[in-house]
Amino acid sequence: MSEAMDYLRSSPLTGVVLTLAAYRGGLEVKRLSRNHPLAQPVLVAIAIVGVAMWLLDIEYDEYLVGGSVIAFFLGPATVALAVPLHREAHHLKELAVPMLVAIPVGAFVSISTGVLMVRVLGGGDVLERTMAPKSATTPIAIAVADHVAGNPSMVAVFTIVVGMLGAVLGPTVLTLLHIRDRRARGLALGAASHGIGTSRALHEDPTEGAFAGLSMGLTALATSLLVPLVIHLLG
Amino acid sequence: MMWLLGCQLVGEVMVRSLDLPVPGPVIGMVILFGLLQWRRPDTGAGLLRVSDRVLRHLQLLFIPPGVGIVAYLGAVREDALPITGALLVSWLAGLVAVGVLVALLTRRRSAA
Numbered sequence: 001m002s003e004a005m006d007y008l009r010s011s012p013l014t015g016v017v018l019t020l021a022a023y024r025g026g027l028e029v030k031r032l033s034r035n036h037p038l039a040q041p042v043l044v045a046i047a048i049v050g051v052a053m054w055l056l057d058i059e060y061d062e063y064l065v066g067g068s069v070i071a072f073f074l075g076p077a078t079v080a081l082a083v084p085l086h087r088e089a090h091h092l093k094e095l096a097v098p099m100l101v102a103i104p105v106g107a108f109v110s111i112s113t114g115v116l117m118v119r120v121l122g123g124g125d126v127l128e129r130t131m132a133p134k135s136a137t138t139p140i141a142i143a144v145a146d147h148v149a150g151n152p153s154m155v156a157v158f159t160i161v162v163g164m165l166g167a168v169l170g171p172t173v174l175t176l177l178h179i180r181d182r183r184a185r186g187l188a189l190g191a192a193s194h195g196i197g198t199s200r201a202l203h204e205d206p207t208e209g210a211f212a213g214l215s216m217g218l219t220a221l222a223t224s225l226l227v228p229l230v231i232h233l234l235g
Numbered sequence: 236m237m238w239l240l241g242c243q244l245v246g247e248v249m250v251r252s253l254d255l256p257v258p259g260p261v262i263g264m265v266i267l268f269g270l271l272q273w274r275r276p277d278t279g280a281g282l283l284r285v286s287d288r289v290l291r292h293l294q295l296l297f298i299p300p301g302v303g304i305v306a307y308l309g310a311v312r313e314d315a316l317p318i319t320g321a322l323l324v325s326w327l328a329g330l331v332a333v334g335v336l337v338a339l340l341t342r343r344r345s346a347a
Binding site: 015019020022023026040041042043045046049050053060063064067068070071073074075076077078079080081082083084085086089095097098099101102103105106107109110113114117118120121122123124127131134135138139140142143144146147151152153154156157158159160161162165166170173174177179181183184185187188189191192193195215217220221224225 | 236239240242243246257258259260261263264265267268271272282283285286287289290292293294295296297298299300301302303304305306307310311314316317318320321322323324325326327328329330331332333334335336337338340341
């Protein structure tokens with residue numbers, strides 16, 4: 001029995017299989033709840049993995065032996081974001097000026113308010129650096145947090161939370177502000193809530209979804225450029 | 236897949252050799268975007284199909300870093316106020332800033 005447990009704790013298979021099974025479970029919950037915006041597969045899967053680790057008495061480091069095999073693909077997946085950007089490239093000219101103004105300003109607002117709110121409410125330096133890139137899509141937020149000495153695991157959770165805020169509350173907030181232009185709504189959702197906001201935008205309207213995807217890509221780029229700068233300015 | 240990994244590798248090497256303040260995969264994304272705009276592959280090209288498949292299951296890749304939160308639960312409880320406060324306020328500020336700016340800028344252009 002203990003030999004089997006030792007194998008489970010040291011083999012990369014454990015983390016890989018556990019992650020895939022939990023993801024499958026998350027997708028099932030999403031389907032059974034008829035795409036309820038709160039039933040995010042990632043959150044469900046994280047909970048499943050957490051419970052399994054607790055039951056099997058596996059430490060996070062031990063889980064990561066296999067978990068990092070899956071996380072490795074975050075890099076190529078980030079590169080793959082160039083493909084939807086390429087498909088939406090013809091929209092670039094149409095709205096070039098408003099986008100080139102609004103997205104960098106939006107990224108700057110997201111980063112600086114994140115850092116300043118943490119400071120005002122009494123969080124530490126590492127937390128400020130972790131909060132800074134939270135509006136970028138998760139793989140990029142992780143890479144940026146790593147780059148500026150924040151906490152990559154924590155920012156992954158922060159991005160999932162802001163994504164869910166966008167999926168659940170985003171369209172309501174935009175309607176309250178009387179923003180009805182599909183392009184403006186999409187750009188705002190993609191900028192504040194990246195991929196999860198984009199999937200909600202796609203659900204509302206195809207144009208809104210396309211602009212959200214575009215905005216997610218550009219915000220990711222703006223965030224990775226602006227985070228080191230803002231941290232330097234506010235540091 | 237080779238193209239995705241290749242662009243990432245070039246990006247990672249560029250970031251380290253030129254000391255850029257941007258993560259390697261982001262440079263890889265910019266390189267691939269440039270290549271796609273230049274070569275314009277058919278819609279059935281392998282690279283596009285692989286990318287679509289990877290992006291469809293993008294959420295799967297967030298699970299391992301997300302599980303890390305279990306390891307930081309103590310720290311999160313300690314900093315619960317700055318974390319929830321900053322997430323809510325900053326998310327709202329970003330959303331409103333982009334929405335309002337784009338609406339204002341497009342309105343002025345169509346008026347002119």
